[in-house]
Amino acid sequence: MNIKVNDNFRNIKETYLFSEIASRVRAYKEAHPDKDLIRLGIGDVTLPLAPVVVKAMQDASAEMGVKETFRGYPPESGHEFLKQAVSDKYDSIGVSLDLSEIFISDGAKSDIGNLVDILGENEIIIPDPVYPVYVDSNLMNGNKITIIPGSKENGFLPMPDSIKEQKSAVIYICSPNNPTGAAYDKQQLTKWVEYANRTGSLIIYDSAYEAFIVDDLPRSIYEIEGAKECAIEVCSFSKFAGFTGVRCGWTIVPAALAAQDGTSLNKMWFRRQATKFNGVSYPVQRAAEAALSPEGMVQCMENIAYYRKNASMLAEVFDSKGIFYTGGRNSPYIWLECPDHMGSWEFFDKLLNEVQIVGTPGEGFGKAGEGYFRITAFGTHENTEEACRRLMDLL
Numbered sequence: 001m002n003i004k005v006n007d008n009f010r011n012i013k014e015t016y017l018f019s020e021i022a023s024r025v026r027a028y029k030e031a032h033p034d035k036d037l038i039r040l041g042i043g044d045v046t047l048p049l050a051p052v053v054v055k056a057m058q059d060a061s062a063e064m065g066v067k068e069t070f071r072g073y074p075p076e077s078g079h080e081f082l083k084q085a086v087s088d089k090y091d092s093i094g095v096s097l098d099l100s101e102i103f104i105s106d107g108a109k110s111d112i113g114n115l116v117d118i119l120g121e122n123e124i125i126i127p128d129p130v131y132p133v134y135v136d137s138n139l140m141n142g143n144k145i146t147i148i149p150g151s152k153e154n155g156f157l158p159m160p161d162s163i164k165e166q167k168s169a170v171i172y173i174c175s176p177n178n179p180t181g182a183a184y185d186k187q188q189l190t191k192w193v194e195y196a197n198r199t200g201s202l203i204i205y206d207s208a209y210e211a212f213i214v215d216d217l218p219r220s221i222y223e224i225e226g227a228k229e230c231a232i233e234v235c236s237f238s239k240f241a242g243f244t245g246v247r248c249g250w251t252i253v254p255a256a257l258a259a260q261d262g263t264s265l266n267k268m269w270f271r272r273q274a275t276k277f278n279g280v281s282y283p284v285q286r287a288a289e290a291a292l293s294p295e296g297m298v299q300c301m302e303n304i305a306y307y308r309k310n311a312s313m314l315a316e317v318f319d320s321k322g323i324f325y326t327g328g329r330n331s332p333y334i335w336l337e338c339p340d341h342m343g344s345w346e347f348f349d350k351l352l353n354e355v356q357i358v359g360t361p362g363e364g365f366g367k368a369g370e371g372y373f374r375i376t377a378f379g380t381h382e383n384t385e386e387a388c389r390r391l392m393d394l395l
């Protein structure tokens with residue numbers, strides 16, 4: 001062929017993290033077939049969908065099989081019933097949105113990756129460690145990225161004062177963060193919003209884990225005054241309602257967001273979606289609506305409470321051993337400092353070989369993750385309890 005490819009792809013690191021983990025686990029299992037492994041590395045949910053969600057999906061599927069209630073293409077930005085349910089959710093935390101500001105998606109990942117389509121050449125600021133999609137989607141676009149490192153000192157919550165050149169940029173914020181579980185409080189987010197408005201920056205705020213928040217922390221960036229002038233928010237049904245395999249999320253692009261030349265980002269995003277996206281299936285949108293209903297919220301939050309209990313059991317172990325960690329509250333992730341100055345992979349091997357626990361080396365989420373380790377709360381109570389026993393003995 002005589003076609004050219006996007007050269008920017010050469011700048012993306014091979015995602016060896018999960019394949020390297022799989023290959024080390026495979027080798028261990030081959031050598032020790034009788035050993036019982038506990039997997040606390042996954043970032044995927046494990047509990048089934050809430051009954052009210054399943055019922056809504058079944059009913060909507062049945063409607064699709066009847067001439068009078070069959071539906072074809074959905075509106076690109078989502079059915080009004082689901083946008084209304086999302087809007088009501090925001091109302092409950094004091095944030096009022098127009099339905100035209102809400103875009104229903106097939107999950108947060110696609111929207112995070114696709115938002116670069118509507119943005120031109122900008123400075124990009126991304127905290128480290130973080131969900132790798134922010135870095136990779138900008139690298140694919142040829143954008144220059146400035147990393148702001150998380151650390152023990154800043155509690156893995158880097159602040160705007162760590163930015164050397166205070167000028168306009170597209171800033172990614174993930175709170176509660178994957179992988180560190182750290183979440184910004186109101187005062188800290190206010191500083192980010194003030195920074196963005198002062199410098200003419202855009203914040204892309206990923207609130208995929210907001211359902212895990214128990215403390216008095218913002219669940220949406222729009223709880224901060226001035227955020228509608230500087231922030232897009234991306235959220236998901238994946239963690240809150242167990243939709244990782246169902247696929248649904250939403251993105252808020254406020255009407256007030258205007259680029260340097262006055263262009264409305266809301267109109268541009270609508271145009272982008274109308275061209276490249278054909279909406280989310282009707283049964284999935286009905287299922288998502290059901291998840292946001294009062295009954296759905298109760299059932300979904302029962303699952304979240306289950307994961308949260310796992311997180312607190314694990315946190316207790318690290319508390320009792322005096323090991324520094326972030327997360328464990330307001331998040332399904334615990335991000336711990338590897339003991340005895342071990343490297344991330346060294347600690348991975350130690351846990352695998354000595355107590356048969358599989359976690360995720362922090363280095364896989366960015367340079368600042370070296371020396372740290374992610375353990376997740378998405379396992380069963382039984383496995384998590386057993387993991388806690390083994391960790392108590394080992395550490």
Ligand code: PLP
Binds near residue numbers: 110206208248
């Ligand atoms: N954002 C963060 C921070 C995540 O950790 C994940 C998935 O793990 C996503 C977004 C992806 O969400 P979705 O399943 O809605 O694509």
